[in-house]
Amino acid sequence: MTQGAGQGPETERTATLRDFRVPAYVNETGPYVDSTHPGDVVPPLDEAYPEGYPDGYTPTQRDLPVINRGDTLQLPVEPAAAPVAQAAAGPGPLYVVGDVHGYFDELITALREQGLIDADRHWCAGTARLWFLGDFTDRGPDGIGVIDLVMRLSAEAAAAGGYCKALMGNHELLLLGAKRFGDTPVNSGAGTATFQAAWLLNGGQKTDMDRLQDHHLQWMARLDAVEEVDGYLLVHSDTTAYLDYGDSIEAVNDTVRETITRNDADEVWDLFRKFTKRFSFRDEGGADAVRSLLDTYGGTRIVHGHSPIPYLLGEVGSEDDEEGTGPVVTGPHIYADGLAIAMDGGVTMAGKLLVRQLPLDN
Known part of the structure; x- marks a missing residue:
């Protein structure tokens, strides 16, 4: 021209x-x-x-x-994240994200380190597949910001030929219940309780509730509870309670959505209570508990969040670990005869927000 x-x-x-x-x-x-x-x-x-x-x-x-190079002021430049390697054919690489709990900045850092988003926080991973294991809000400062990011990345990833999807965590149920039912009494099994009180007790943030809108509620209410991808059974909680809701992945997801749609406070509370159970895979008989889920829903390994790795290892840190004596989490925890992979790095207790590609290196 x-x-x-x-x-x-x-x-x-x-x-x-x-x-x-x-x-x-x-x-x-x-x-x-x-x-x-x-x-x-x-x-x-x-x-x-x-x-x-x-x-x-x-x-x-x-x-x-x-002016020679030595005469100029040299400013450090943040290195670009390594791009995600793309498969020549078929689906892209698979990634999973542990519990986020409102820690927006830590999530951005972890996604950048894996080459999934760029410096402007947009999807740059092409056909990669990304699964969030639930618990986006509570305890951390910006749960709604996390949800907004995941919703946007879902659209951007789909446009690029990949996907970004999410599972239902117990804190999504808790936030839904607090918004819908507030101080309505529910039968907790140990007396009278309310979603509002439980939400506040479990780290509910007023700023999240103030910014919560209908499209956030609709998005959370439609999340699946269980999924199987590439031989990995993905769930939020380390519990066998999923078996109470169906003998197939489709049945469990349908039952959970129907329970939320019926809008019965006691039913939703019971669902929340069961999804809050933990440690089913940790102690004696843990491997058998994992096998019961794998035999029912498929897969060869289960990947979950919910129980922080420091808890699974018997190491407990504090929320504000100013002296740096909190738990040291370097990556996912494999246990239960190698059948379970824990992904909650304990970001709420000065641990680490985990984003990892599957299969793991070890």
Whole structure:
């Protein structure tokens, strides 16, 4: 294309971090390339160019120096996240995310480290598949921000040929119940309780409730409770209570949605109470409990959140670990004869928010 009105100089692509469009003249050599350092003695122009000035060169009172790289202020640049490797054919790589609990910044960091989002927090992983294991809100400062991010990434991933999906956690049920039923008494099995009181007791944040809108509620109410992907049975809670709601993945998910839709406070409370149970896979008989779920719903390994890894290991940290003595979590915890993978790194107790690709390296 010839240069005309409203058109700049011809441009070319450069392999820079942010893919700037660089004018062609930036890469040209010229009379300034070999200029001396500021402060050096500059030879007279007739000595510098005894055969005449180069074409297009306009002499000034003194030749303009080039500032060398060592004279400039060097600012650190955050390295770009390694892009997710794309499969030549078939589905993209599979990733899972443990409990987030409103820790928005930690989630952004973890997704960036895995190359799933870019510096502007948009999906950049192509056909990758990403599963959140539930518990987006409570305890941390920005649960609604987390939900908004997951909803947006779901649309962006689908447009790129991948997906971003989420499971129902017990804290989604708790937030739904607190919004719908408030202080309505429910039969807790140990006396009278309310969703509102339980929500506050379990880290409910007023800022989340104030920002909670109908589309957030509808999104949470439609989440699946169980899914099987690539031989991994994905659930939120480390409990066998899922067996109470159906003998297939489809049956469990349908029953959970129907229970929420009926809008009966006692029914939803019972669902919340059962999904809050934990440690079914940890102690004696834990491997058999995992097998009961795998035999019923399929898969060769179960992947769950809910119970923080420090709890599973008998290590308990504090919410505000200022002295750095909290639990050290470096990755998922494999246990129950290798059949269970725990993904809640204990971000609420100064642990780590985990995002990992499956299968694991170890």
